[in-house]
Amino acid sequence: MIDRRLLIHFDWTLVGIVLLIASIGILNLYSVISNGEVTGTPLYLKQILWLAIGLGAMLVVAFVEYRHYSDFAYIAYTTAVVLLILVLGYGIMTSGAQRWVKLGPFTFQPSEFVKISLIMVLAKFFQRVPGRGGYSLRRLSIPFLLLFLPMVLILKQPDLGTAIILLLVFLSILIFVKIRWSSLITLGVMGISLLPLVWRLLKDYQKRRIITFFNPEMDPLGAGYHLIQSKIAIGSGGITGKGFMKGTQCKLGFLPEQHTDFIFSALGEEWGLLGCFLVVGLYFMLIVWGLRIAVQSKDRFGAILSFGVVAMLFWHSFINIAMVLGLMPVVGIPLPLLSYGGSFLLSTLIGVGLLLNVSMRRYLF
Amino acid sequence: MMELNTQRMEDFKERYRYLILFAGMAFLLLFVYLWYLQVIKGNDLRQLSENNRIRIREMVADRGMLLDRKGRILAHNRPSFEVFLIPEDVRSNPEVLDKVGEILHLSHEEIGEKIKGPKRRPAFRPVKIKSDIDWQKLALLESNKVHLPGLFVDVRPTRAYDHGPLASHLIGYIGEVDENELKKMGDRVYRMGSLIGKYGVEYQWEAVLRGVDGGRQIEVDALGREIKPLRSVESYPGNNVFLTIDLDLQKAAEEAYRDKNGSLIAMELQTGRILAMVSKPSFDPSIFAGNVTSEEWRAMIEHPFHPLQNKGIHGQYPPGSVFKIITAIAGLETGAIAPDTRINCTGAFPYGNRTFRCWKEGGHGTLNLHQAIVESCDTYFYQVGLKVGVDAIAHYAGELGLGRKTGIALPHEKAGTVPSASWKKRRFGTSWYSGETLSVAVGQGYLNTTPLQLLVLLSAVANGGRLFLPQVVERVEDIYGEKIKEYLPEETGRANISESTLRLIREALMGAVNEPRATGWASALKQVKVAGKTGTAQVVRMASNFKKGDMNRMPVKFRDHAWFAAYAAYEAPEIAVVVLVEHGGYGGAVAAPIAKKVFEKYFNLETSPPVKAEAVLADSVYD
Numbered sequence: 012m013i014d015r016r017l018l019i020h021f022d023w024t025l026v027g028i029v030l031l032i033a034s035i036g037i038l039n040l041y042s043v044i045s046n047g048e049v050t051g052t053p054l055y056l057k058q059i060l061w062l063a064i065g066l067g068a069m070l071v072v073a074f075v076e077y078r079h080y081s082d083f084a085y086i087a088y089t090t091a092v093v094l095l096i097l098v099l100g101y102g103i104m105t106s107g108a109q110r111w112v113k114l115g116p117f118t119f120q121p122s123e124f125v126k127i128s129l130i131m132v133l134a135k136f137f138q139r140v141p142g143r144g145g146y147s148l149r150r151l152s153i154p155f156l157l158l159f160l161p162m163v164l165i166l167k168q169p170d171l172g173t174a175i176i177l178l179l180v181f182l183s184i185l186i187f188v189k190i191r192w193s194s195l196i197t198l199g200v201m202g203i204s205l206l207p208l209v210w211r212l213l214k215d216y217q218k219r220r221i222i223t224f225f226n227p228e229m230d231p232l233g234a235g236y237h238l239i240q241s242k243i244a245i246g247s248g249g250i251t252g253k254g255f256m257k258g259t260q261c262k263l264g265f266l267p268e269q270h271t272d273f274i275f276s277a278l279g280e281e282w283g284l285l286g287c288f289l290v291v292g293l294y295f296m297l298i299v300w301g302l303r304i305a306v307q308s309k310d311r312f313g314a315i316l317s318f319g320v321v322a323m324l325f326w327h328s329f330i331n332i333a334m335v336l337g338l339m340p341v342v343g344i345p346l347p348l349l350s351y352g353g354s355f356l357l358s359t360l361i362g363v364g365l366l367l368n369v370s371m372r373r374y375l376f
Numbered sequence: 377m378m379e380l381n382t383q384r385m386e387d388f389k390e391r392y393r394y395l396i397l398f399a400g401m402a403f404l405l406l407f408v409y410l411w412y413l414q415v416i417k418g419n420d421l422r423q424l425s426e427n428n429r430i431r432i433r434e435m436v437a438d439r440g441m442l443l444d445r446k447g448r449i450l451a452h453n454r455p456s457f458e459v460f461l462i463p464e465d466v467r468s469n470p471e472v473l474d475k476v477g478e479i480l481h482l483s484h485e486e487i488g489e490k491i492k493g494p495k496r497r498p499a500f501r502p503v504k505i506k507s508d509i510d511w512q513k514l515a516l517l518e519s520n521k522v523h524l525p526g527l528f529v530d531v532r533p534t535r536a537y538d539h540g541p542l543a544s545h546l547i548g549y550i551g552e553v554d555e556n557e558l559k560k561m562g563d564r565v566y567r568m569g570s571l572i573g574k575y576g577v578e579y580q581w582e583a584v585l586r587g588v589d590g591g592r593q594i595e596v597d598a599l600g601r602e603i604k605p606l607r608s609v610e611s612y613p614g615n616n617v618f619l620t621i622d623l624d625l626q627k628a629a630e631e632a633y634r635d636k637n638g639s640l641i642a643m644e645l646q647t648g649r650i651l652a653m654v655s656k657p658s659f660d661p662s663i664f665a666g667n668v669t670s671e672e673w674r675a676m677i678e679h680p681f682h683p684l685q686n687k688g689i690h691g692q693y694p695p696g697s698v699f700k701i702i703t704a705i706a707g708l709e710t711g712a713i714a715p716d717t718r719i720n721c722t723g724a725f726p727y728g729n730r731t732f733r734c735w736k737e738g739g740h741g742t743l744n745l746h747q748a749i750v751e752s753c754d755t756y757f758y759q760v761g762l763k764v765g766v767d768a769i770a771h772y773a774g775e776l777g778l779g780r781k782t783g784i785a786l787p788h789e790k791a792g793t794v795p796s797a798s799w800k801k802r803r804f805g806t807s808w809y810s811g812e813t814l815s816v817a818v819g820q821g822y823l824n825t826t827p828l829q830l831l832v833l834l835s836a837v838a839n840g841g842r843l844f845l846p847q848v849v850e851r852v853e854d855i856y857g858e859k860i861k862e863y864l865p866e867e868t869g870r871a872n873i874s875e876s877t878l879r880l881i882r883e884a885l886m887g888a889v890n891e892p893r894a895t896g897w898a899s900a901l902k903q904v905k906v907a908g909k910t911g912t913a914q915v916v917r918m919a920s921n922f923k924k925g926d927m928n929r930m931p932v933k934f935r936d937h938a939w940f941a942a943y944a945a946y947e948a949p950e951i952a953v954v955v956l957v958e959h960g961g962y963g964g965a966v967a968a969p970i971a972k973k974v975f976e977k978y979f980n981l982e983t984s985p986p987v988k989a990e991a992v993l994a995d996s997v998y999d
Contacts, residue, residue, distance in 0.1 A: 187395075259425060265597075302392060
């Protein structure tokens with residue numbers, strides 16, 4: 012079943028980068044949570060378990076020939092959307108949002124898998140060659156529909172971060188497959204004119220976060236607190252960092268969401284500029300390598316599929332780091348392979364599996 | 377299909393460069409900003425992270441104790457549980473205010489007001505909400521501590537004055553340092569909320585009483601809860617100050633005053649050490665150490681009899697007949713009179729267009745100097761005054777320490793006033809009228825003295841003219857009992873007055889207490905010979921038809937002040953006492969019995985039954 016050539020072309024570089032980042036992630040997580048009261052399984056052990064499951068899933072996804080996913084795309088998409096609807100009906104409420112469903116001993120976030128399935132259906136849709144000058148706006152109505160359906164459901168949870176990722180991945184793919192300049196401009200104008208409406212739809216806490224972003228000193232003990240503390244944590248790390256397990260900002264609870272969205276602050280505090288450069292550099296390598304895979308793909312489906320995954324990884328890592336550095340408003344977007352979270356790790360590794368898949372088969376056809 | 381798929385792959389390849397460039401720019405932005413935060417702003421932000429986690433908790437040093445001459449405690453420290461809130465921590469958890477308020481019975485507004493506190497408070501510096509909470513409240517707060525971030529309860533020394541208002545003017549009080557004091561002292565030693573001596577010995581000996589505060593560096597979590605101590609510097613207690621007063625004598629003196637107002641000072645004649653210092657009304661110094669409310673403060677300030685004034689050194693009164701000692705000395709020393717100069721008193725002495733009256737309506741008849749002092753005849757001293765003139769009187773007043781500060785080491789001592797011709801020229805620009813000399817000769821007019829000055833004067837008379845610096849502190853010891861400083865008796869001068877004159881005066885003072893018709897008989901003791909002089913200081917000029925009994929019908933604030941200055945024993949002087957009873961009436965009737973109580977206590981005598989005021993009146997001896 013498994014072609015020998017597949018093993019020859021197995022992308023060790025990609026797997027190497029991913030494993031390196033994931034290992035740093037586990038180490039960092041171990042440090043971050045070691046202060047807390049231990050109740051039940053420590054988070055880093057759970058994360059290791061999820062990593063093992065994820066790597067298994069990555070390999071499975073990698074070895075099934077990716078062109079089968081083209082046939083499978085709409086089924087996957089429909090399943091993910093149905094799960095989203097289920098979440099709204101029967102999901103578990105945590106901290107004001109309904110994002111998780113329970114499946115046996117595991118809880119997971121369907122919105123994570125929506126990202127993968129959306130990439131798959133978009134790849135399937137765009138594999139057909141557009142006319143001269145790229146896609147017109149009219150031909151984009153189906154992709155827009157494919158985007159909006161899950162996006163609205165996710166916004167209802169509410170989960171602004173994932174919705175933004177969906178939108179950005181979607182727009183990235185549009186650019187990648189080339190749409191008409193006129194369409195692009197029209198889209199831009201529409202987007203800007205919709206902004207006031209979007210603002211009105213935002214929850215108060217989300218509005219506050221955005222206002223605080225532009226003026227964090229306005230409320231140093233309220234909404235701006237997280238941002239300031241995060242910057243203090245990173246900056247106080249200096250060049251070499253405070254050392255493993257020695258981050259005071261994080262250990263003493265000054266960092267918000269320190270094991271999920273703000274994990275990078277903890278990394279910056281303990282490992283300093285050197286650690287940050289290493290990790291950001293690894294992400295950059297991952298992105299560059301992924302883009303290479305996308306353009307070296309033998310067909311459009313593989314290219315768009317892998318590009319979608321790269322776009323997802325890029326926006327996640329860029330926005331998250333920019334956010335904890337205070338370069339962007341705080342939105343709940345986790346950092347791939349570093350933030351704690353099973354579903355997110357799984358969806359990331361499935362994405363990596365797709366990349367591997369396309370990479371291995373670039374010489375096959 | 378396959379054909380189609382491979383056809384247009386060049387598009388992607390062409391876009392690859394731009395995408396790499398885009399991602400590269402994005403990540404470059406991250407790199408640059410990381411550099412900015414961690415390298416350029418690194419030190420600042422590290423400082424901030426240290427400030428975040430490290431807080432300083434003061435350890436307030438024990439203040440030195442105040443003890444009496446026999447080592448009995450007058451002021452010490454007791455532990456008090458004080459509640460603090462850290463505004464920065466509370467701001468993000470406002471419900472803490474309500475919870476703490478509920479436990480301490482403080483309204484939301486009251487706590488809010490306290491928390492706003494001083495404007496120049498450094499970040500994360502705790503603000504005191506309440507001191508001296510009881511055990512029940514303490515237990516409630518401590519058991520809820522985990523749910524009350526920003527709260528901490530500290531045991532701190534609180535000043536305790538076991539004898540309440542006893543000797544309060546001498547001991548003084550402490551209070552929270554105010555902005556002016558902070559500015560003056562610099563904030564190295566004192567910080568916002570530090571306690572500082574404000575009055576009396578607590579103020580004057582602040583530097584030795586104050587210990588050195590210590591502190592603890594502690595690590596806190598984001599909720600301000602203590603995680604672990606980092607470093608600490610122990611506090612070092614202040615030194616103990618031994619006062620010269622004797623607790624028993626002080627008690628006896630205070631009790632003798634009952635509800636009267638005024639001042640009493642008792643002094644060791646040979647050393648100048650103060651044995652008792654009473655000023656009435658008094659106050660309880662402990663209210664200032666805690667939380668004095670603005671109402672309590674206003675009540676003190678607006679009290680008609682000025683409880684915050686130490687009348688012994690701050691009050692200035694005409695000395696009345698006590699001053700006849702000076703007039704007599706001036707007469708004798710200048711040769712204007714001799715001991716046997718006799719003058720006839722008819723009860724009134726016309727001078728100029730006025731008639732100066734003697735306190736005894738019918739007059740004293742013919743008297744020599746000794747008799748004139750014993751019976752305190754005004755007419756006699758009017759004429760002595762006229763003979764010597766105001767400048768000679770002023771000179772001998774100055775010889776015996778009047779008109780200038782005694783130098784006692786207590787703040788804001790007053791110098792009094794001794795008028796002379798040149799003084800009047802300076803002060804009012806007019807020349808002296810000899811009629812004014814008559815008033816001065818009997819201790820009225822422009823004359824003003826503090827009780828302490830009269831005490832020093834009398835002591836000098838008893839002491840052969842030696843003037844001692846009145847002292848209130850005997851020695852300072854550190855906590856191990858090692859003597860740090862000792863205050864030895866200090867002679868500030870010697871009056872240039874002949875011994876024969878002083879002997880004559882002393883004999884007369886003895887007579888003024890012990891002879892028939894003596895004005896100070898109410899202080900006479902069987903076992904010990906007391907010598908002294910009474911005085912009555914007019915507050916307002918009497919109408920010419922004024923009768924003695926009218927005094928009791930006058931409003932209190934217009935009644936005369938009663939004086940008595942005395943020493944004992946006559947043969948071997950040990951102790952001098954001055955008594956002033958504000959608006960008390962006649963010195964012989966009111967002030968002398970109080971001095972008697974002090975002598976009785978000092979010489980360990982049986983206390984005599986209190987003298988009835990009516991009995992004194994019946995004897996018709998007033999001055």
